[in-house]
Amino acid sequence: MGTVTAPWKQLLLNALESNSHIKHSSFFQLATIGSNGRPSNRTVVFRGFQENSDKFQINTDSRSHKIEELKHCPFAEICWYFTDSWEQFRFSGRIDVIDGSNPEALKLQQREKSWFASSVKSRLQYLGPIPGFPCISEHPNQEIALDPSTGPVGAFCLLVLDPDQVDYLNLKSNQRLKFISTLGLNGVKSWTSERINP
Amino acid sequence: MGTVTAPWKQLLLNALESNSHIKHSSFFQLATIGSNGRPSNRTVVFRGFQENSDKFQINTDSRSHKIEELKHCPFAEICWYFTDSWEQFRFSGRIDVIDGSNPEALKLQQREKSWFASSVKSRLQYLGPIPGFPCISEHPNQEIALDPSTGPVGAFCLLVLDPDQVDYLNLKSNQRLKFISTLGLNGVKSWTSERINP
Numbered sequence: 001m002g003t004v005t006a007p008w009k010q011l012l013l014n015a016l017e018s019n020s021h022i023k024h025s026s027f028f029q030l031a032t033i034g035s036n037g038r039p040s041n042r043t044v045v046f047r048g049f050q051e052n053s054d055k056f057q058i059n060t061d062s063r064s065h066k067i068e069e070l071k072h073c074p075f076a077e078i079c080w081y082f083t084d085s086w087e088q089f090r091f092s093g094r095i096d097v098i099d100g101s102n103p104e105a106l107k108l109q110q111r112e113k114s115w116f117a118s119s120v121k122s123r124l125q126y127l128g129p130i131p132g133f134p135c136i137s138e139h140p141n142q143e144i145a146l147d148p149s150t151g152p153v154g155a156f157c158l159l160v161l162d163p164d165q166v167d168y169l170n171l172k173s174n175q176r177l178k179f180i181s182t183l184g185l186n187g188v189k190s191w192t193s194e195r196i197n198p
Numbered sequence: 199m200g201t202v203t204a205p206w207k208q209l210l211l212n213a214l215e216s217n218s219h220i221k222h223s224s225f226f227q228l229a230t231i232g233s234n235g236r237p238s239n240r241t242v243v244f245r246g247f248q249e250n251s252d253k254f255q256i257n258t259d260s261r262s263h264k265i266e267e268l269k270h271c272p273f274a275e276i277c278w279y280f281t282d283s284w285e286q287f288r289f290s291g292r293i294d295v296i297d298g299s300n301p302e303a304l305k306l307q308q309r310e311k312s313w314f315a316s317s318v319k320s321r322l323q324y325l326g327p328i329p330g331f332p333c334i335s336e337h338p339n340q341e342i343a344l345d346p347s348t349g350p351v352g353a354f355c356l357l358v359l360d361p362d363q364v365d366y367l368n369l370k371s372n373q374r375l376k377f378i379s380t381l382g383l384n385g386v387k388s389w390t391s392e393r394i395n396p
Contacts, residue, residue, distance in 0.1 A: 032237055038231075038271075042286070076237055077237045081222070090240060135395055197326065
């Protein structure tokens with residue numbers, strides 16, 4: 001709902017730009033809290049911002065552990081380290097889990113959009129066996145074909161992280177900034193920033 | 199206390215070897231649970247295994263948030279992605295926080311060893327202002343000098359993560375392995391492994 005662009009966004013866009021020649025620059029680590037109460041951490045792929053917003057999109061399999069975890073605790077922290085520019089961003093916020101059973105038409109549209117934005121090859125993995133389960137076939141997926149015009153399958157899930165706190169660290173200049181958001185009575189998010197010790 | 203080398207260790211040593219030409223190959227993301235109950239995630243540097251063990255060493259500032267967090271919940275998960283070989287390791291386990299007040303002489307020795315193993319430049323940061331606090335000086339640390347023979351300062355803290363679960367994913371071969379440890383009645387840790395779906 002923010003009307004003003006978040007002040008950390010230009011820093012991130014600059015980092016993405018200056019690291020764009022590196023394949024893994026769109027990878028970051030997403031921490032959640034496991035059902036056993038322990039932290040859980042894995043690499044995921046940045047799928048862009050949700051239209052006209054500062055919310056991060058991630059595609060995932062609705063059968064993976066993180067979905068169960070996010071139902072227990074919807075909070076997550078992204079740690080994104082840019083290996084070429086030596087910059088780290090930490091984004092803390094709440095995740096909205098959007099699977100095929102979502103009651104909101106707009107969210108189902110966003111999920112569909114994210115499905116078609118990903119490659120056919122990456123769509124195929126959602127037709128494979130349950131992630132994290134014991135492997136029973138030596139050659140999974142080999143006979144599976146997918147019509148490129150087919151919409152999102154049941155296992156396809158869109159995660160949308162809405163950050164409310166951002167920690168930026170630049171290891172070249174040794175500068176660190178903290179951004180904190182507050183929600184106004186009008187529902188508009190506003191951000192304050194402060195230089196903190198690295 | 200394991201007498202047998204953990205079965206995941208050779209995989210990790212191979213990954214370290216094949217990515218050793220990359221500066222950031224010793225960086226990984228450490229997830230903990232914040233005092234507010236939310237996940238917390240940041241990049242840290244691997245400082246080697248503790249002697250004759252499969253435990254990961256990390257140096258940190260005892261004044262940083264993660265210390266407070268680990269006192270609430272000692273569990274953490276490392277996510278280590280090797281950008282050249284496309285391998286991901288997730289190490290879940292308990293962290294032992296070793297600061298200067300530790301009552302065990304052996305642990306104080308390990309802390310001292312880790313202090314002297316790090317560069318004088320990186321030791322200097324423990325003499326700087328409190329990490330995460332508002333920045334009040336434009337040019338911190340400029341007048342600080344440190345005698346290289348001086349032992350660990352108060353803010354220097356050694357973290358030791360003892361993994362009890364490991365998740366290995368190879369994105370080139372699309373293979374994934376899960377390693378789980380059990381503690382025998384004799385106090386010896388043993389590991390089982392299983393192929394799971396990626």
